[in-house]
Amino acid sequence: MNITDVRVRKVAKQGKMRAIVSITIDNEFVVHDIKVIEGDKGLFIAMxxxxxxxxxxxxxxxxxxxxxxxxxxxxxxxxYDEASDEVIDSRPVETEAAPTGVGSLF
Known part of the structure; x- marks a missing residue:
């Protein structure tokens, strides 16, 4: 297994979460929403x-x-260590519901 891409989005410090990460495995499979968490013993990931x-x-x-x-x-x-210090706001944002129909899963 090769991790072929890692995308890090650092978040504003609002608790212990420091970033949200997506990884690509073997240029074929993506896992989104892996969290980088600041714990008592340092940083760790949460799947x-x-x-x-x-x-x-x-x-x-x-x-x-x-x-x-x-x-x-x-x-x-x-x-994460190599990523820029640019952060995103991790607070929920209210959005309009996506229309259903063609191209929608729901």
Whole structure:
């Protein structure tokens, strides 16, 4: 597995999240919404997750072994360190609902 692209969007400091990252694997598969989090022991990554009915967050996609997790984390944190200091506002933005119909999934 090769991580062929890493896109880092640093966010304004509003808590512990520092960036939102997308990675491309082997120029064929993309994983969006990986978070860079500032923890008590430094930066770490949190894989994309969804809140379940019982209120717990469950990963949508994640590595299945520690070597792959380490590869992802090392690659993402290196890209985070090298990224510009330009930040985006991570607060939710109200938008109009997208029209349904042709080209829409919903």
């Amino acid at each position: 994309p997750s969804k809140k379940s009915v019982d209120g717990e967050y469950r990963d949508i996609a994640h590595p299945i072994n520690s070597d792959t997790r380490r590869l992802l984390q090392d690659t993402i944190l290196k890209a």
